[in-house]
Amino acid sequence: MAGQDSLGTLSQLDVKGKTYHYYSLEKAADKLGDIKRLPVSLKVLLENLLRFEDGSTVTKDDLQAMVSWLKERKSSTEIAYRPARVLMQDFTGVPAVVDLAAMRDAVEKAGLQPDKINPLSAVDLVIDHSVMVDKFASPGAFEENVKIEMERNKERYQFLRWGQKAFDNFRVVPPGTGICHQVNLEYLAKVVWTKEEDGKTFAYPDTLVGTDSHTTMINGLGVLGWGVGGIEAEAAMLGQPVSMLIPEVVGFRLDGKLKEGVTATDLVLTVTQMLRSKGVVGKFVEFYGPGLDNLPLADRATIANMAPEYGATCGFFPVDKETLEYMKLTGRDQETMDLVEAYSKAQGTWRDNSVEPVFSDSMELNMKEVEPSLAGPKRPQDRVSLPQLSDSFDLLMKSSGISTDDDTTVPIEGTEHKLTHGDVVIAAITSCTNTSNPSVMMAAGLVAKKALEKGLQRKPWVKSSLAPGSKVVTDYLEKAGLNVYLDKLGFDLVGYGCTTCIGNSGPLPDEVAKAVDEGELVVSSVLSGNRNFEGRIHPQVQANWLASPPLVVAFALAGTTRIDLSTASLGDDQDGNPVYLKDIWPSEAEIAEQVQLVASEMFTKEYGANLFEGDEHWQSLNIPDSLTYKWQEDSTYVANPPFFEGIDKPAAGLKDVEDAYVLALFGDSITTDHISPAGAIKPDAPAGKYLQEQGVAVKDFNSYGSRRGNHEVMMRGTFANIRIKNLMVEGSTGGVTRHVPSGDEMSIYDAAMRYQEEGTPLVVLAGKEYGTGSSRDWAAKGTRLLGVKAVIAQSFERIHRSNLVGMGVLPLQFKDDESAEGFGLTGAEKITLSGIDDDIKPGQIIRAKAEKDNGEIVEFELLCRIDTANEIRYFKSGGILHHVLRELIAA
Incomplete structure (x- = not known):
């Protein structure tokens, strides 16, 4: 813990009779210069550098650069940041543990002890992404889904239980507990971390990186954290610093308060639209201003959660009295809360309205201007005010080549109902963004109660579900008596985890699915999530709308998105009178009354001493007692990846890429969902064909996410999203391309394999915002396994760019406003770099x-987007994990 401390900042802090040691920012300022107006998020980074100053990875010049930032409001200085801990969910966690297991094999093969591979930082993995909505709208849905989940994922869960036992500093929160971000917010996070060393207790900020983009949610609690790829997270676990440039920080001033009838979801969709329009990729956003006095911590967490959607590295809220109130509510002990307050005030990281920080840029919002909103139909930043929803759906129909006058209706087999364009077939209260927020969850319950009292009911073609982020949500809905009304509308509990938002929406009822296909209908989902990218929610649902939980309930009642809910009737009451949204929408006072029922005992009960032990299903899993994993040759879930073959030999030198063909040519906003799909595996896709060849029945495919531990499945799933558009094949949708030498059209996977047989290197061409979305390491791993040497794009999203470097794939960026289209590239070219x-x-x-x-030559320059010296070292080793292994073997 004790660094070089060239500035002499090591100090003592006495809190209620206990002494803590810490690295004082105030003493650092005496030597470096005034830092009072440094953004709080950067003060956290500065403390990290003070603590780890070693004259090598962290130098005095790095410390000075943090203070010099105040003059330029930006910096080109690269720093080595070491977070206190790592957070994982199972979709991204399984491949990370697979890599660690494979690294142990490689170390053992090199003649070393396999337990040299161990996390050096604390790691928590929460199993939350595997539950699917197979059963819904029934009292037994939860138990049935849990049973199916355990049967479906037995191999994966056995592997994770082995990891829990085999690795040090590695804890697993078993399935059925909650979403990792909500578990982090309600239990795991400490705000200020402590460590015993040399007879002293050191205090320092709780910081983390996570293998899920929405790790940023914890910034609502004043804990600096953001999402990284699994590759980078594994390196952090193994003692490698996170290499980064000192970021620009955009200040976001909040004034006023939300008006009656407006939710935290409406606020975050507004903030997301504003910041995405502003352009904050690769930057920190820090919220400040008097409006924070009117913003409960759950609302802050909602805004912080969606930082990936507005493009920022994080959306940070400094520690203040609201932080302490939330810690008290969630059952944190008094000693921890006393330390948080004393430490934050001593370090100058406590929110102080009298001091306005210096920011790289700033913007502001008066919260009274926020209106009820949704976002969609394909991107979370495309906010639509409630009255404009029907018009937005019409625009989607036009873009799909369907007339807005198309009144196609298809009978739903076995019922008296018909389905048409715009009908809601999925209504899901799901995801970490909103289910951690008692105000919107209570509002959803109140809307359900008032709707039933008016005689309204969910439309029968709507697949409805409730998947809270933690068991605490169930506790307070039950205490309020609102669970009964949600159940009666079909919003029965289906599981605790990330369901519909991650693509685990499960199948539509057969008769509904048949009607959608028969009429080629453009139907909708409405969900309280944070992601609605193409093909993500459900393969048959083209229009996906993000909305608050109470609006999800309202649209389940309406049954369509071709409606203005601010003026149109939801239906008739028992007396035949029209019922409008305003008639069933609860007042702020009614919501506040229910929120008061949320109590500390609920949190202490659900996060008790047995949190990591799991239920009888988890306990019954048989696991090997071994330091290395016993790979099962016939497993289609967990396989030993080929990444570390030949790792005991020196890395090959870098060389130019000559005569590469283009594997695919993409436009703008290609997401990691496009590159590495989540959700269902199609039987006729390369991954589906592979599974069937292995004897796996279609009904047992599970999802792409659940099979991320098997490289054979995932490389076949790379660029296989059903909505991806490769401009090399005009009019195509799905993962198809043209094998240039022969002119044959085929799947991207098959073309890549043919190119590999021919010994031909590959590149990918793309437009702006390449790699937006989830922090999926397989979007980079799959790209590498397909033989892609470089991705050339107009711009990259932060995490995916880093992941490409981490897997030895070169990210290159067109200069200024240049593009593949501007150079007349069609994908038929040979590319030399x-x-x-x-x-x-x-x-x-x-x-x-x-x-x-035709023989014409086009020459142009590209920017190498390997951004730091550390990344250069990783790239030259073949990737970040390769670098760690080579150093370990050579030591």
Whole structure:
């Protein structure tokens, strides 16, 4: 813990009779210069550098650069950041543990003890992404879904239980507990961390990185954290610092308060639209201003959660009295709360309205201007005010080549009902974003209660579900008596986890699915989630709308999104009178009355001493007692990946990419969902064909996410999203491409394999915002396994760019406003990239030459988007984990 401390900042803090040691920012300021107006998020980074100053990875110049930031409001200085801990969920956690197990094999093969591979930082993995909504709208839905989940994921869960036993500093929260971000917010996070060393108790900020984009949610509690790829998280576990440039910080001033009838969801959708329009990719956002006095911590967490959607690295809220109130509510002990307050005030990280920090840029919002909203139909930043929803759906129909006058209706087999364009077939209260917020959850229950009292009912073609982020939600809904009304509307509990939002919506009822296909209908989902990218929620649902939990209930009643809920009737009451949304919408006073029922005992009960032990299903899993994993050759869930073959030999030197073909040519906003799908595996897709060849029945496919521990499945799923559009094949949708030498059209996977047989390197061309969305390491791993040497795009999302480097794939960026389209590239060219050698530098120019099929040569320059010196080292080793292993073996 004790660093070089060249500035002499090590100090003592006495809190209620206990002495803590800490690295004082106030003493650092005496030597470096005034930091009072440094953004709080950067003060956390500065403390981290003070604590780990070693003269090598962290130098005095790095410390000075943090203070110099105040003058320029930006910096080109690269720093080595070491978070206190790592958070994982199972979709991203399984491949990470697979990599650790494979690294143990490699270390053992090199003649070393396998337990040299162990997390050095504390790691928590929460199993929350595997439950599917197979059963719904019935009292037994939860128990049935849990049973199916355990049967479906037995191999994966056995593997994770082995990891829990085999690795040090590695805890697993078993399935059925809650979503990792809500468990983190309600239990795991401490705000201020402590560590015993050399007879002293050190105090320092609780910081983390997580393998899920929405790790940012914890910033609502004043804990600095953000999502990274699984690759980068594994490196952090193994003692490697997170290499980053000192970020720009955009200040977001909040004034006023939300008006009656407006929810935290409406606020976050507004903030998301504003910040995405502003452009904050790779930047911190820090919230400040008097409006924070009117913003409960759950609302802050809702805003912080969606930082990936507005593009920021994180959305940070400093510690204040509201932080302490929430810690008290959630059952944190008094000693921890006393330390948080004393430490934050001593370090100047306590929120102080009298001091306005210096920001790189700023913007502001008066919360009284926020209106009821949704976002969609394909992107979370596309906010739509409630009255505009029907018009937005019409625009989608036009873009799909369907007339807005198309009144196609299809009978739903076995019923008297018909389905048409715009009908809601999924209504899901799900995801970490909103189910951690008692005000919107209580509001949903109150809407259900008032609707039933008016005689309204969910439309029968709507698949409805309730998947809270933690068991505490169930406790307070039951205490309020509102669970009964949600159940009567079909919002029965289906599981505790990330369901519909991650693509685990399960199948539509057969008769509804048949009607959708028969009429080629554009139907809708409405969910209280944070993601609605194409093909993510359900393969048959093209329009997906993010909304608050009470609006989810309202749209289940309406049954359609081609409606203005602010004026149109939801239906008739028992007396035949029209019922409007305003008639069933609860007042702020009614919601507040129910929120008062949320009590500390609920949290202490659900997060008791047995949290990590699991239920009888978890306990009954048989696991091997071994330091290395006993791989099962016939497993289609967990397989030993090929990444570390030949790791005991020196890395091959870097060299130019010559005469590469283009595997795919994409436009703007290609997400990691497009690159590495979640959700259902189609039987006729390469991954589906592979599973059937292995004897897996279609009904047992499970999801892409659940099979991330098997590289054979995942490389076949790369670029296989049903909505992805490869511009090399005009009019195509889905993972198809053209094998350029032959002109044959085929799946991207099959083309990549043919190119590999031919010994041909590959590149991918793309537009702006390549790799937005979830922090999926398989979007980079799959790209590498397909033989792609470089991705050339107009711009990259932060996490995916880092993941590409971490897997030895070169990210290159067009200069200024240049693009593949501007150079007339069609994907039929041979591409040569020059300037790639062992002297490669961050941000250097790479020369590109494209030879068209008519012999014409186009030459242009590209920016190397390996951004830091550390990343250069990783890239030259073949990837970040390869670098760690090579160093360990060579030591």
